[in-house]
Amino acid sequence: GEDVEQSLFLSVREGDSSVINCTYTDSSSTYLYWYKQEPGAGLQLLTYIFSNMDMKQDQRLTVLLNKKDKHLSLRIADTQTGDSAIYFCAEEDSSYKLIFGSGTRLLVRP
């Protein structure tokens, strides 16, 4: 079945860039998403990329998609302490179901 994998933890210094990586297996996915979850909260959509794109930029966020390697990354420029959260990568299958990775906990050190 489909599978989405992420590393569990990333620690960066405030002001540096963060790069969170994700690999997926379903080559027919139309959309790939990044969600952010702050402590005690639900999931908030950060950004998404359509499968025929290879890059999308939205302010401090840059999403890169390598379809050949089934690799997705999220880069956060000028990382702030408020960016500390869990970040989930997800792919959408043909019946609108989302398959989530296990989440990457980002810790931003002052």
Next chain:
Amino acid sequence: DVKVTQSSRYLVKRTGEKVFLECVQDMDHENMFWYRQDPGLGLRLIYFSYDVKMKEKGDIPEGYSVSREKKERFSLILESASTNQTSMYLCASRPGLAQETQYFGPGTRLLVL
């Protein structure tokens, strides 16, 4: 703004109790979903619904059932709660169109003693 609400933020129940988790969305979305979230496992889909009175099993439906009598409300039912159902439960809704995303509620943290 899309709003997805869940009836409780925290819930404590005893083993064997029947538990109802309610989810309501106010945007006339066709699709609704129930997930559970456990550390290191991400979100796993329990059940989903494409429309009123319709339901489909997700990846981990065992021990759960659902009800969708009205479009805006999707209930998750634990017929006889067990300790391994202690988890964070997240509800989401989505319009029934392509190029749309799922909107999540704040979650219900359930502890089964």
